[in-house]
Amino acid sequence: MAVSDRELAELTHLKTPQKLDPFKGVKKLPLEEYFTSGHRTCQGCESALVMKLMVKAAGPRTIVLGSTGCMYVANTTYYSTPWVVPWMHTQLGSSGSAALGASAAVRALIRKKKIKDEPINIIAFCGDGGGADMGVSGISATLTHPEYNCLILMYDNESYANTDIQLSGSTPYGAHTTFSPPGTKKRIMHHRWKKNFAAMMAAGHPTCRFVSTVCMSYPVLAMNAVRRALSIGGPTFIHSLDPCPKGWDYDPMLSHELGEIAVETGIWPLWQVEDGKLALIGKTRDIADNRFKRRPVRDYLLKQGRFAHFTDDDIDYFQAKVDETWKKWVVPGVIPIAKEVDNDAPPV
Numbered sequence: 169m170a171v172s173d174r175e176l177a178e179l180t181h182l183k184t185p186q187k188l189d190p191f192k193g194v195k196k197l198p199l200e201e202y203f204t205s206g207h208r209t210c211q212g213c214e215s216a217l218v219m220k221l222m223v224k225a226a227g228p229r230t231i232v233l234g235s236t237g238c239m240y241v242a243n244t245t246y247y248s249t250p251w252v253v254p255w256m257h258t259q260l261g262s263s264g265s266a267a268l269g270a271s272a273a274v275r276a277l278i279r280k281k282k283i284k285d286e287p288i289n290i291i292a293f294c295g296d297g298g299g300a301d302m303g304v305s306g307i308s309a310t311l312t313h314p315e316y317n318c319l320i321l322m323y324d325n326e327s328y329a330n331t332d333i334q335l336s337g338s339t340p341y342g343a344h345t346t347f348s349p350p351g352t353k354k355r356i357m358h359h360r361w362k363k364n365f366a367a368m369m370a371a372g373h374p375t376c377r378f379v380s381t382v383c384m385s386y387p388v389l390a391m392n393a394v395r396r397a398l399s400i401g402g403p404t405f406i407h408s409l410d411p412c413p414k415g416w417d418y419d420p421m422l423s424h425e426l427g428e429i430a431v432e433t434g435i436w437p438l439w440q441v442e443d444g445k446l447a448l449i450g451k452t453r454d455i456a457d458n459r460f461k462r463r464p465v466r467d468y469l470l471k472q473g474r475f476a477h478f479t480d481d482d483i484d485y486f487q488a489k490v491d492e493t494w495k496k497w498v499v500p501g502v503i504p505i506a507k508e509v510d511n512d513a514p515p516v
């Protein structure tokens with residue numbers, strides 16, 4: 169929902185965000201890097217690519233805050249860091265409060281004339297454990313403050329990866345994690361369906377002007393989502409699905425392909441909500457408009473060791489659940505709430 173002129177006028181000290189036009193294609197991307205060598209993430213780590221392209225999209229006038237997780241620990245080994253822009257660690261569940269606090273602090277410094285009056289991007293990232301599980305309250309509170317410009321980006325590798333792949337609320341059904349190892353008597357140890365987190369953030373925060381899902385297998389789309397999120401004003405949220413060779417157990421050379429297949433199977437729909445309007449993006453829109461036939465989830469699951477214990481029945485179950493998100497949800501792949509009550513009926 170857009171903030172009205174009256175609301176804006178009531179918000180004191182509102183600083184204009186940076187104007188960041190969309191990139192017109194891969195060949196138009198800037199060469200400068202603000203996340204460079206010096207990190208120790210696994211080979212093929214898509215979350216590291218998210219960091220690199222997120223800050224490339226944002227540019228040099230950016231402060232990055234990161235909560236605990238692989239993207240903190242592996243990126244800031246003693247005496248080395250890949251971050252070229254100012255970077256600060258924050259506690260595991262506090263990406264939301266860190267984003268809000270940093271945005272308020274920059275504004276106070278400008279007001280007190282301690283730093284130049286210029287727009288500075290504030291990005292706080294978190295993992296799925298630190299964001300969708302532990303950090304929900306902080307992220308939610310921040311998204312209700314339209315007077316602060318900041319982006320919260322949740323990189324979702326579908327586990328608490330840094331502490332050795334524990335199951336999170338974003339781990340897919342049935343996946344093998346250190347908390348859900350398949351046994352001889354019980355094959356499936358994880359029965360819950362993945363949280364629909366970005367949609368929760370979009371539906372629950374009408375003053376947040378931009379929420380988007382992305383995947384770095386579609387880098388220009390993802391970087392343009394970052395640029396839009398930073399330009400629109402107020403707090404914004406992006407949820408990225410990141411193949412993780414260690415946690416998902418596959419050959420690192422498959423990272424890019426797995427991101428593509430996640431979208432092509434309809435498991436990871438790409439969409440954005442801007443000022444209350446939903447748009448399906450890229451391949452996801454093609455699926456919804458019948459220009460692209462969804463690939464079977466089997467193509468995705470069988471490439472990953474975390475699903476190696478799946479039988480045909482398990483794959484069928486997974487397929488049926490994904491089909492349900494596309495056939496029964498009020499917005500395919502996005503909103504699971506259907507209107508069944510007849511509002512015109514007289515009250516009884």
Ligand SMILES: Cc1ncc(C[n+]2csc(CCOP(=O)(O)OP(=O)(O)O)c2C)c(N)n1
Nearest residue numbers: 236237238260295296297298327328329330
């Ligand atoms: C309050 C708190 N609890 C537990 C930990 C231990 N811990 C550090 S990183 C981490 C995993 C975080 O998972 P996620 O946010 O998904 O990031 P990832 O490691 O997957 O990148 C945990 C549990 C911590 N640092 N702080």
Ligand code: SF4
Nearest residue numbers: 209210213238412414
């Ligand atoms: S465990 Fe996964 S998220 Fe962590 S550094 Fe390795 S590939 Fe990246």
Ligand SMILES: [Mg+2]
Nearest residue numbers: 295296327329
């Ligand atoms: Mg994680």
